[in-house]
Amino acid sequence: xxxxxxxxxxxxxxxxxxxxxxxxxxxxxxxxxxxxxxxxxxxxxxxxxxxxxxxxxxxxxxxxxxxxxxxxxxxxxxx
Amino acid sequence: xxxxxxxxxxxxxxxxxxxxxxxxxxxxxxxxxxxxxxxxxxxxxxxxxxxxxxxxxxxxxxxxxxxxxxxxxxxxxxxxxxxxxxxxxxxxxxxxxxxxxxxxxxxxxxxxxxxxxxxxxxxxxxxxxxxxxxxxxxxxxxxxxxxxxxxxxxxxxxxxxxxxxxxxxxxxxxxxxxxxxxxxxxxxxxxxxxxxxxxxxxxxxxxxxxxxxxxxxxxxxxxxxxxxxxxxxxxxxxxxxxxxxxxxxxxxxxxxxxxxxxxxxxxxxxxxxxxxxxxxxxxxxxxxxxxxxxxxxxxxxxxxxxxxxxxxxxxxxxxxxxxxxxxxxxxxxxxxxxxxxxxxxxxxxxxxxxxxxxxxxxxxxxxxxxxxxxxxxxxxxxxxxxxxxxxxxxxxxxxxxxxxxxxxxxxxxxxxxxxxxx
Numbered sequence: 001x002x003x004x005x006x007x008x009x010x011x012x013x014x015x016x017x018x019x020x021x022x023x024x025x026x027x028x029x030x031x032x033x034x035x036x037x038x039x040x041x042x043x044x045x046x047x048x049x050x051x052x053x054x055x056x057x058x059x060x061x062x063x064x065x066x067x068x069x070x071x072x073x074x075x076x077x078x079x
Numbered sequence: 080x081x082x083x084x085x086x087x088x089x090x091x092x093x094x095x096x097x098x099x100x101x102x103x104x105x106x107x108x109x110x111x112x113x114x115x116x117x118x119x120x121x122x123x124x125x126x127x128x129x130x131x132x133x134x135x136x137x138x139x140x141x142x143x144x145x146x147x148x149x150x151x152x153x154x155x156x157x158x159x160x161x162x163x164x165x166x167x168x169x170x171x172x173x174x175x176x177x178x179x180x181x182x183x184x185x186x187x188x189x190x191x192x193x194x195x196x197x198x199x200x201x202x203x204x205x206x207x208x209x210x211x212x213x214x215x216x217x218x219x220x221x222x223x224x225x226x227x228x229x230x231x232x233x234x235x236x237x238x239x240x241x242x243x244x245x246x247x248x249x250x251x252x253x254x255x256x257x258x259x260x261x262x263x264x265x266x267x268x269x270x271x272x273x274x275x276x277x278x279x280x281x282x283x284x285x286x287x288x289x290x291x292x293x294x295x296x297x298x299x300x301x302x303x304x305x306x307x308x309x310x311x312x313x314x315x316x317x318x319x320x321x322x323x324x325x326x327x328x329x330x331x332x333x334x335x336x337x338x339x340x341x342x343x344x345x346x347x348x349x350x351x352x353x354x355x356x357x358x359x360x361x362x363x364x365x366x367x368x369x370x371x372x373x374x375x376x377x378x379x380x381x382x383x384x385x386x387x388x389x390x391x392x393x394x395x396x397x398x399x400x401x402x403x404x405x406x407x408x409x410x411x412x413x414x415x416x417x418x419x420x421x422x423x424x425x426x427x428x429x430x431x432x433x434x435x436x437x438x439x440x441x442x443x444x445x446x447x448x449x450x451x452x453x454x455x456x457x458x459x460x461x462x463x464x465x466x467x468x469x470x471x472x473x474x475x476x477x478x479x480x481x482x483x484x485x486x487x488x489x490x491x492x493x494x495x496x497x498x499x500x501x
Contacts, residue, residue: 031490038441039155039162041490046448058479062488 003052003073010047011069015040026070031063041066048072054079081107081201083401084222084235086208086248088114090387091373092241093191094394095401096200097134102402107201107235109208109224111242114192115185119267119354121307122148122284122299122384123179124462125166130391132174136194140180143190146300147178151384151460152280153444154287154337161337162444163280169457181284181299211238211248211369218410219368236410237401240371241394244378248371249361258358260434260498261380263293264317265354266324267309269301270345276337284384287338289331291316292496293437295382296331296338305348308332311381314355324351357381360426365419366412370397377426380433388462389426396421425465428473431500432459435476438498441491442479446472 008024015036030036036044044066045056054076065075083099085092088110099106131137152163167177196202209223212232221234240248249255275281275298285298294312301307310331320327328351332342357378364371373390400418404410436443446452455472464470480500483489 037157038491038494039157039160039444042441042445042448045445046450050450058482059486059489061490062486063490064488066490 003076004069006051007048007069007072010051011036011044014047015043024069027068029067030069031067036066048076052076052079081105081221081233081235082405083107083237083239084109084233085239085241086211086222087111087241087243087245087373087375088192088195088202088204089118089188089241089243089373089390090191091243091375091390091394092239093188093195093200094130094134094391095239095241095372095398096195096202097136097191097198098394098398099401100195100198100200101134102398104401104405105201106195107233108192108195108203109206109222109233110192110202110204111207111245113204114189116188117352118184118188119265119309119352120381120386121184121301122181122297124384124388124460125171125174125179126462127388127391128174128176128179129171129463130388130395133395134194135198136191139190139194143186145180145182145187146282146302148181148282148284149178150280150283152283152285153447154285154335155440155444156288156290156335157337161277161280162448163283164447164453164457164460166457166461169454169461171461171463181282181301183301208242208247210251211240217367219366236368237404238369239397239401240369240375241373243374244357246359246361246371246375248369249364249375252363252366254362254364255359256362257356258360258379261293261358262314263311263355263358263380264314265309265311265381266317266328266351267297267307267354268328268347268351269305269349270308270342270347271304271306273298273306273308273345274341274343275300275306276341285341286382287335288440290334291331294331296335297381298338298341306345308342308345324353363419364422365397365400365415368410370401370415370418372397372422376422379426379430382433382436383429383460383462385429385462389422389429392425392462392465393418393422421465424467428459428464428467428470429462431467431473434498434500435473435480437496438500439480439483439491439495441494442476442483445479446476 219238287296299307364376372393
């Protein structure tokens with residue numbers, strides 16, 4: 001499974017519960033739309049770090065990196 | 080003459096009396112109330128266990144069957160967002176169990192007082208101490224008590240203020256300072272039929288975040304049936320709400336989905352109690368012939384259940400200096416001051432941790448879920464650190480906050496509060 005698909009599976013299965021469960025596209029806005037709140041964000045960061053063996057630096061936790069599956073995948077791929 | 084007079088028979092006073100009596104000192108407690116009496120502060124951290132063991136009280140805790148506390152759980156303002164820690168993830172030296180306790184304080188405090196008495200301390204209940212007596216050299220020499228309508232002076236080599244939030248000696252010496260940052264207010268009561276949730280964490284303390292600055296709720300199991308529930312927020316929030324305690328309480332219960340679910344079928348079993356003005360410190364809490372311990376020395380905030388532990392360790396560390404004073408015959412401020420330095424270092428660590436916590440709430444949740452920081456945060460939460468150099472995780476938290484503060488695009492930026500952390 002590639003990076004994007006892995007991320008999507010985690011977000012849909014673990015972070016979006018009940019009514020929020022929805023289809024994600026590579027450009028769906030995760031942060032600005034409120035799909036991911038700060039607590040989900042923490043779980044997402046921890047998932048990324050353990051799943052891909054990378055470290056997300058504190059200063060990288062910004063909208064530009066986290067708002068879409070595409071931007072997240074780019075961040076991880078750059079590591 | 081008494082070696083030591085202790086003003087107040089709460090956990091701090093009874094613990095000190097137990098240490099002293101075990102070591103052969105003549106210790107006397109004057110307690111204004113007649114125990115049992117209710118008290119807030121019903122949950123403990125792990126480090127309390129060690130002091131219970133040292134004074135031989137652990138078997139009493141076990142025999143009484145207090146609810147065992149194996150961990151703590153936080154609930155952000157969302158459904159099923161629970162984040163838990165288990166104490167067994169971070170075993171502590173010389174503590175042979177992986178749980179601490181939740182208690183009915185009226186029971187705990189009475190049992191501790193009886194324990195001190197059984198070890199040889201003299202305990203007088205229903206006796207009010209009016210003031211601490213000082214000689215012309217500013218040495219504490221004893222206390223003036225009132226029994227029935229009679230006042231009487233009782234001498235001692237050392238006077239210990241363990242009067243709790245009455246802060247008798249701190250007020251007498253005018254060294255009490257309200258905290259410049261925290262002015263929190265709590266509304267709490269006991270309930271039956273609280274849904275304590277998932278069986279793994281049902282008997283943990285549960286902390287629910289509330290959607291106001293520094294707002295949170297506690298859920299503490301007292302018995303199988305009874306659960307203590309409290310709402311904490313800035314006093315200003317309570318003042319501005321202009322609501323009766325019950326309405327205020329219910330309003331906030333409904334502001335966190337997990338909390339609302341826990342309370343859906345709950346039934347209150349005693350009156351609401353209000354607590355305020357509890358964040359303060361004394362400029363000094365050791366001087367010629369006296370020390371202050373427990374809440375009589377300092378209290379900050381109940382968020383991490385640190386109050387009883389600080390009280391027990393203040394008793395332990397003051398005992399060491401009192402013992403030294405009797406060995407050397409030196410009862411001066413200089414002889415007793417090392418106790419103050421030690422306790423202050425510990426309470427300052429709690430204070431820093433509490434400020435960082437309130438500064439950026441997601442930070443705490445982030446750190447306890449991170450492999451890198453989790454154990455260090457756990458260590459802090461166990462309540463055994465009295466040396467700032469042993470907790471670099473506080474520096475890591477500060478560093479993280481600086482990063483978030485300096486970057487408006489950081490996803491936690493909006494959640495920064497205005498609490499000063501330096």
